[in-house]
Amino acid sequence: MPAALKFDRIRKELPGVCMTLALVGVLTLVLFTMVWEIGLAHGSVVYLIPVLIAATRWGIVSAIIAAICGVLASAFFFYPPLYSFRIVDPQEVINLILFIFVAVVVSQLATRLKNQLEMARQREIDLRDLYAFSRRLAVAFDVSDIHAAIEDHLATVMQRKVVLFATARDASGSSGQRAGVTVPAQVLTAVVEVASGRRDANNGVTVTADSSDIWLVRAVSPKSSEFGVIAINFGRESQENSDELRIRVDAVLADATATLERLGVAHAISEARMRSQTDQLREALIGSVSHELRTPLASILGAATVLSAAPALQGEKKLKALVNDVRDEAERLNNDIQNLLDATRISSDGVRPHIEWADPADIVNSAIERCRNRMSDRRIVLSLPSDLPLIHVDPVLVQQALVQIFDNAVKYSHAGSKIFVAARAHDGRMVLSVSDQGSGLTADEQTHMWDRFVRGDRHAMTTSGSGLGLWIATAFIATNGGKINAASEGPGLGTTLAIELPVTQAAVPQMEGDADE
């Protein structure tokens, strides 16, 4: 709309023009006083000052107005005939030409300088953004981090809403709501087409969504599809402006992809994809091993327990002993499988604690209950104060760690010895300790006992086990924000293993006052 445009232009120029007029007015007042007081003859050259100021500050329109006003003012006030615009002196005509010439030249120079300055500033911002972008890429942890970095970088540089889609599936699966931006359906369709290569979009596709909302859809990099497809919301821009924006998007993306290529990000992304597939494979393997090994084991153990209780076997001591061996070994095998599964879960980072408020006494008691068979020929000395604070942990994981520690205590002590089990709150921590009267630890054993698959040389021949137990216990306790300490007076003097867990007393939620009416 030309009328509106003209109005816009006027509005833009108006402050400059007003300032110019004010400047000329003030100058005239000053000059007039000076001519009157000191008897200055000619003041017209002084009108170059507003011309220069207007040209550098407010552009060509204001400068020309300054020139004309200056000449008019000097003609009116200072040249005979005074108080008339009539010009007798040809000097004035030359002044006018001179003023206008200066106004045009200076304002052109100033505009050019200003543009260059603006460009330099923009370039500096771009470089700074690009630098921040590459720094962020350097610390990116996975593919989604990299994509988020690209998305944020473009959004910052373009000052527009930007949504990045990693794959065609990403776009077709999304409902259009992404990171607080609503992407119209037409744009999503275009993204899917570009991402799946059905539409060549190295230069981008412009989509006009409802109510003249313009979106640009293009691949981040023409060379590598790993970086995904972006959709940029231009808003309601004129054709010229959006062309300008497109050129700018090209420049920014060229810089960004250069950085991505330099850092070998495409390679990293495809490697990460492969890694996640390996993880999935491992998960599937764990699942099937767990099922395939345990199902026959369930039959073996179940059948053995039925046999050992069968009336026909009650008179047959030797046969019953055999059946009990089958049962015990099946149970041991089951424990070993469980340990292997736990260890695999830990090393693939699959332990997700279900944190709740738990009573430490409950955890200790149920761990003892779980080990009752194994500890049947040890004397358990239990010390559980009745006022233990609640702890915020995954009670099942802590119990499993405790079971591993009990197993260890039984393994390295002799029948009939005592096992001391105690819980106490100490120094902002909950300490669950298990002390045996067994073979103790040498200094060397104390340093290596936490490693995976490590078993003490002194016991390798006499006891069974995979050497995973303590490693699993440590990992489970670490998931709950705690640690395990070992202490021993020396070989043959018993071992104390202590689980330390944080007690966040202040954070225990208060019960409602009328909780028990």
Add this chain to the structure above:
Amino acid sequence: MQMSEPSPIVLVVDDEIQIRRFLRTGFELNGFVVHEAGTGGEAIRSATLRPIDLVIVDLGLPDMDGSEVVERIRSWSSVPIIVLSVRSTEAQKVHLLELGADDYVVKPFGMAELLARVRVALRRQMRAASGEPTVKVGPLTIDLAARAVTLNDKRLTLTPKEYRLLQVLAQHAGNVVTHQHLLKEVWGSIHVHDTHYLRIFVRKLRQKIEPHPESPKILVTELGVGYRLAQSGEAENGNGNLTAAEESAKSET
């Protein structure tokens, strides 16, 4: 279970023939009548056609998930259901109990363990049918009709919330009651995630009802799942040791 009573009928649902075989032998040796089903569909048909006292269902069935069998049977029948599972996260156990399973046993398991759970479930069913108002756990007696609790014949004074907690547990005596269920029943549904309420009240309640509160034998914790009021035999001799349980299983039949 007395010998004069008719043999209880148990429906075993598992696709593994080996598991079904040892369960059949184990149950028959203990005086049960066994029906078998290899698929969920067969199980549901079987449960509708014949009178059944108890269902044992494996979670991994070829035609549907075991939890679906639980849900479908529970929609029209109150027959006790015990779930067998190789997967054993606490969240899954809670889910199964909420669907209406009475109990769960993790594979692999011993026959004695399963028999103990089966007896609890049957006893509960019988009590519900006969309207028997008292629950006895070792030295503790809970008279649900008179709202009276006695320990070694001495009357205990409980606060209303403590009694409500014990009452809910007694109604499910022998079976696990989930944290969520207890919190909802005692404190109302807005408190279902305030596990610490339970911890504090259970501790207080144990001080009153347990002969040795530091190692509770009556109000037992099922870590990560809920609480259980022990079955009568369990609380008296105090060791849920496999061999001891087998001895008692033998003497009872």
